[in-house]
């Protein structure tokens with residue numbers, strides 16, 4: 001046999017490289033928790049970064065991989081860092097990352113049962129566990145899929161198949177279908193509508209209130225207007241929570257509206273759906289048990305590596321409605337509702353063993369791990385907001401409902417476009433410094449800084465320090481220091 005192939009599959013080399021990698025990662029985990037000098041993000045420009053890797057490839061062919069792993073680590077954002085406060089991604093729990101390694105090596109395709117028996121059954125168990133936590137009964141079912149965006153699209157395809165004209169899958173679409181969603185919803189809902197061919201008119205954006213929640217009092221009016229324009233509204237999407245401000249729509253009210261009008265009710269719980277695991281905070285999801293479908297990411301708030309998303313259907317039969325297609329080489333009859341042949345119900349054919357990452361945590365630590373984690377990071381959101389409130393020159397556009405907090409620095413003499421420019425510049429300066437990682441967003445055309453406090457090791461001192469760093473950067477820009 002070709003020696004390179006033997007080398008690539010040598011179990012002893014795997015053991016050695018694996019030990020080296022795990023040692024490296026353990027050192028990294030320690031460093032990002034305790035070492036002051038560790039940046040949260042080692043920022044480089046895209047051009048610099050590409051040049052670095054071009055040179056690496058030119059100069060380091062056929063080298064052992066440890067140096068590569070070290071380079072990747074030192075040049076990547078550190079989501080486990082206590083000063084990481086950036087986009088919504090969980091600080092993956094080390095054990096869940098090990099489950100990803102197991103998944104990677106097994107590489108079970110998961111499309112059909114035979115290509116991933118353990119992964120398929122574990123996925124079902126995880127889905128059923130989450131469904132029960134959401135308040136669904138045993139009729140509920142679902143699948144895991146590659147991210148919240150895809151889960152939302154798949155849910156809306158099911159909505160179309162159940163509530164829309166039954167002929168779309170076979171004959172294409174003629175009707176002007178539409179759905180209603182808060183103007184604050186994640187962009188993927190808008191994208192899903194356009195992918196389905198409903199066009200711009202297919203998304204009816206319901207205005208948000210002062211807390212950035214859907215104005216449910218406007219739903220009737222929006223529906224009438226859409227009908228007058230010849231549209232057939234088939235669904236309402238509630239956000240639990242919205243992306244920019246972490247605001248939870250009133251799911252009870254949306255459920256009532258959907259029941260009254262016979263519409264599909266989908267909840268985008270990509271971020272906040274996880275709160276079904278917290279006794280203290282699950283009230284934010286009141287009404288979710290009346291949804292027809294729910295999307296929830298494990299990789300945002302439940303400590304798994306990306307991607308791992310549960311897509312749940314209150315009526316499990318609907319889980320089979322999204323895709324119904326002939327693929328005779330994979331399964332026998334397209335109408336057989338076999339839970340165990342997952343490709344019948346997901347966009348993916350080959351997919352990750354997604355349930356495994358969640359199940360490893362669930363089995364090892366119990367759901368109490370998620371409960372403790374959620375309660376810690378939700379408290380961090382309140383703590384950060386309190387510090388913003390008491391810090392001179394800072395303001396909150398809205399009281400946070402979860403661990404996502406928007407704020408800005410607003411010296412009294414700076415107004416309008418200059419205020420937006422100042423906050424943009426502060427954020428860029430912080431990014432380039434790398435000590436903290438925070439992001440920004442735009443609310444009603446004003447620029448705000450934004451943190452997602454997803455790290456349970458972030459302390460009050462870290463929060464005070466980022467506010468102080470922002471003030472110093474602003475003072476420098478304003479020529480005050």
Ligand SMILES: Cc1ncc(COP(=O)(O)O)c(C=O)c1O
Pocket residue numbers: 088146147148149150186188239240241242243268269270271297307309
């Ligand atoms: C509310 C909401 N829905 C959907 C998504 C998209 O999820 P994913 O990144 O898993 O595709 C996000 C991502 O931030 C989100 O906040």
